[in-house]
Amino acid sequence: MLNVENLRISYGRAEAVRNVDLTVSEGEAVAIVGPNGAGKSSTMLAIAGAIRSTGRITLGGRDLGGLPPESVCRLGLAMVPEGRGIFPQLSVEENLMLGTSIRRDREQVGKDRADVFHRFPILEERRRSDAGKLSGGEQQQLAIARALMMRPKLLLVDEPSLGLAPMMVATVYKFLEELRSDGMTMLIVEQSVTRALAFSNRLYLLREGRVQLSGSSETLSADRQALEEAYFGFEHKREASVPS
Numbered sequence: 001m002l003n004v005e006n007l008r009i010s011y012g013r014a015e016a017v018r019n020v021d022l023t024v025s026e027g028e029a030v031a032i033v034g035p036n037g038a039g040k041s042s043t044m045l046a047i048a049g050a051i052r053s054t055g056r057i058t059l060g061g062r063d064l065g066g067l068p069p070e071s072v073c074r075l076g077l078a079m080v081p082e083g084r085g086i087f088p089q090l091s092v093e094e095n096l097m098l099g100t101s102i103r104r105d106r107e108q109v110g111k112d113r114a115d116v117f118h119r120f121p122i123l124e125e126r127r128r129s130d131a132g133k134l135s136g137g138e139q140q141q142l143a144i145a146r147a148l149m150m151r152p153k154l155l156l157v158d159e160p161s162l163g164l165a166p167m168m169v170a171t172v173y174k175f176l177e178e179l180r181s182d183g184m185t186m187l188i189v190e191q192s193v194t195r196a197l198a199f200s201n202r203l204y205l206l207r208e209g210r211v212q213l214s215g216s217s218e219t220l221s222a223d224r225q226a227l228e229e230a231y232f233g234f235e236h237k238r239e240a241s242v243p244s
């Protein structure tokens, strides 16, 4: 479904992502992990058309090169950004409906809204509250729900557990698991390598802007040493361990 070839991203003279190749097949959950500054968020933003990059990105065979984010979204890709991107002074429902103005199928929008409220009951309960009054975990549910309102074929989720208490992380992942079992194709950035391995079919480990290691989560789970070496590089091996 998604094919990324030779992705390069620069901020001024600094190269943040180099020669990244990545694929996501229909129905797969794929995770990107790696230390801070590895280029994970930049990769997600480039795929969503939100920042400039070079290389080739295709979605369902269509070249996304140079397309603005709204066109990428129309082609079936929605993103839950790091930090959620919720508008705190707007109501839960207003946040949910924000992006839907680009949709022409108004009747279906109403049905999707009902489906999303069914999937996330707390959002229906709190639909008239200011979104800023929701807890972090509820805001994350809202951010995922808002992305679903775009009827994506591929859902990008950047660090869904960031800043959440462990119980909330479990709740958010329960919703992501449900989406996954309903057949949603997902690309997810996750700080916790253990959680990423548990959730995804396949995993890419980025460090210093490059893919250092990739493979099926099953295989990589059995080779913790390869993961640690790829995560830290050899020189840090003895001083730290991969975040669980």
Ligand SMILES: Nc1ncnc2c1ncn2[C@@H]1O[C@H](COP(=O)(O)OP(=O)(O)OP(=O)(O)O)[C@@H](O)[C@H]1O
Binding pocket: 011, 016, 034, 035, 036, 037, 038, 039, 040, 041, 042, 043
């Ligand atoms: N807007 C920007 N301007 C300049 N440099 C940037 C910008 N955004 C990111 N970078 C740099 O690009 C590199 C990759 O950053 P990115 O946020 O993609 O990494 P990350 O793996 O998502 O990190 P984190 O886990 O800390 O979110 C870092 O060196 C970062 O400082």
